[in-house]
Amino acid sequence: MLLALLISNSVGNILVERYHGVPTEERLHWRSFLVKLGTDNLKGAKNEELFVASHKSVYIVYTVLGDVSVYVVGKDEYDELALAEVIFVITSTIKDVCAKPPTERLFLDKYGKICLCLDEIVWTGILENTDKDRIKRLIRLKPPAEF
């Protein structure tokens, strides 16, 4: 299960936050935990360089892309390698939508589109689509190219 997907700006303000199977009262805890993880480790990181951690039976993979930091949290079959796959889809889609690693402003400009893409990538805690070109078509309600 993909428990959480969180995108923040460089100072830790939340831009996107989606949880699945995480009780509401635990969400705040996760948010501050992830943001702290980012502030502690992401300084000076290269774009899309992956960071990984585990906390109890839960895995966390996170990275930085332009001005935004992306975190994904998973457990069971969504271990560090599966999460790396998920985060790769997310970052490549964001780059695609924004045409480059986004500044915060650019990210917010494309906010609606990014939300649609995330909706195609992760739904109810399950990875649904992994190909950025297909996702690009899906958010415009176009069938996948190979079909």
Place this chain on the structure above:
Amino acid sequence: MAQPLVKKDDDRDDEAEYSPFLGIEKGAVLQEARVFNDPQLDPRRCSQVITKLLYLLNQGESFTKVEATEVFFAVTKLFQSRDIGLRRMVYLMIKELSPSADEVIIVTSSLMKDMNSKTDMYRANAIRVLCRITDGTLLTQIERYLKQAIVDKNPVVASAALVSGIHLLQTNPEIVKRWSNEVQEAVQSRAALVQFHALALLHQIRQNDRLAVSKLVTSLTRGTVRSPLAQCLLIRYTSQVIRESGSTQTGDRPFYDFLEGCLRHKAEMVIFEAARAITELNGVTSRELTPAITVLQLFLSSSKPVLRFAAVRTLNKVAMTHPMAVTNCNIDMESLISDQNRSIATLAITTLLKTGNESSVDRLMKQITNFMSDIADEFKIVVVEAIRSLCLKFPLKYRSLMNFLSNILREEGGFEYKKAIVDSIVILIRDIPDAKESGLLHLCEFIEDCEFTYLSTQILHFLGIEGPKTSDPSKYIRYIYNRVHLENATVRASAVSTLAKFGALVDSLKPRIFVLLRRCLFDSDDEVRDRATLYINTLGGDGSVVETDKDVKDFLFGSLDLPLVNLETSLKTYEPSEEPFDINSVPKEIKSQPLAEKKAPGKKPTGLGAPPAAPISTVDAYEKLFSSIPEFANFGKLFKSSAPVELTEAETEYSVNAVKHIFDSNVVFQYNCTNTIPDQLLENVTVIVDSSEAEEFAEVLSKPIRSLPYDTPGQTFVAFEKPEGVPAVGKFSNMLKFIVKEVDPTTGETEDDGVEDEYQLEDLEVVAADYMLKVGVSNFRNAWESMGDDFERVDEYGLGPRESLAEAVSAVINLLGMQPCEGTEAVPNNSRSHTCLLSGVYIGNVRVLARISFGVDGPKDVAMKLAVRSEDEGVSDAIHEIVASG
């Protein structure tokens, strides 16, 4: 942080200043949402408003019920628009709003229409939205479409239906289970992701049917799986099948070839999953492990941090059970100590500490020293614990390891970290005699500058016990006395006690200690002054060089022998009077803790840890009860009361349990009876006990319950005489006898006439364990050595075939009724031998310690060697008799 290229500073400022959501306000956005109601919809503007709503929701903003309903109704209007981009936004918005059941109906028809649309993508999205907001009744209506969608040619439609199925299985399992044929078909799909989703759903549908899962795995491992994600799932399911098949024989482990084949897959994800599955096989052999370790070793030097992390994490686990298998990776692992990712570095270090050999310790310590300064406390604790185990493994290396610990003790760190270090040093001092002096000095230096009162007092206590036994005890005095000048009252009081211990044990130091203790008489704190006064008076000799009395030593060094919680309870109930508080009245029995509060099994006790705290004892309650019944007044002191033994099944007419109270020459059965029939009153309730199978017991009195109304528990007692101090055993059969009278439930009136009746109860046994008090010791080794081997009895016993080693250990513990010490009641999985340490007080207040070594011989035959030490020869023999006859 990497910044995108910006040509001019001005541009950058503009960007930062004008965020599209700058000053966004919920109220204003909700106002804006009225555009959804416009007769002429502006798709662009509507999309912008939806984006703002999404932004608010994603920021954690919540809408009130009224607001959410209003927005939801407005959004449904947007189905009129033909604009594709807007429609996609609408789908997302409805999912985010998750409308309540009574509102859903508004969009159902629109969504049903979309679900049957010719446009595939409308279908896929409508399925996802419908499944998100639907309930059971609606689901049966759309089930037919969903089943079709699962096998739809368009992979997006099929995936949407399958993922919805996974979601719906939680709420409507019986409906989703009907789709298994379609899902089975989808597992064969050519589209990779469809296969992945179908496999996940099919497994969830069948997860409780072992045979079906096994069949699924068998067929898929022979066929082709397109998606690496699906292949990973298959590997997971395969390991589950292997685990459940229970076969651990080498050579014919089912599916091993499949797992091994996956190690050559082109996707790293699959290779890793297979390697991990192999390392986690039950009773994995080194031949099976080798190929998995080889690929993990390759991953250690991968450029991808995720792979390095995954590999080192898995190897760390393997190192716990098969350290030799991992040694080949040590060189690669050493280079990971400098890995930028601290999680990877910590895992590498702790793995190395588990697999390293004696010659590599020094080199390793040098590398770790550099690394410690830049990791967080939680990682440091892991490293400290690993170093502690390493030192116990290679005691000859204590010097460098102890130095390392003392160095890090001086550095900055929080309480938990410092406590871990101190605990480690204490354990090393206890277990490695050569390390004692240097270890104590390190601790002395630490308390010179220790900010944690708890640690200071614990160290002072430990110094008081170990310091006087060293070659030059006087060198510690300065450190201890400095505390009296420089610390808070708690630490000062501890220091006073420690000084007194030095004075008591080292006669030559006594005069000087007296001088120091006298100075403490002027302390500003009551406790410190009280302690100083007490010790000056007890040490005796008025400051001259004289030998300290044995009694004084016992007082200062003897263990309290009482659970502190019991003492606390007794002190609280003590009412100040002419009669002084009698410490002998404090119950000694440690009540077993409720299951939920128990620590994880196998957890090692910490170095300075006190014996486990006991909850409030019920023994004093029993004592009070007996002292209030004149018939039992001459039985003397209650030795032990058992836990209640149920004598009736649950939910019978009369519920009875019995507590066995053991006195020196009497045994009393207390029957707790409850009448569970509302229209009955029981009178003259007694238990008729047949003791023909308990020859040494003679019934002396029976105390009936006069009246036992509905649901009000009452107690009847039956007392027996037995030879004094003898642990007599026997079996007693019980019959409840009473007069039953009808009660009118409406008026509560009781009939005058009653009928005599009987009710058969289960048998009750008095066993050897009833004569043993569970009394733990905090340091078994010390207790064992100080007991001496004068009355040691050792013998070996065959226990015959047993279910498992753990079962045999627990049976022997129960037979003896003694307290397991230092967590030795927990037997690690798959171990072939185990040593269990037990402690107790036998009837007659004789302390008993037992050290039992178990071993498995042949397939299931368990043998044990029992060594018993006690203060009485007869008791040591008695323990052996219990085992021999049990």
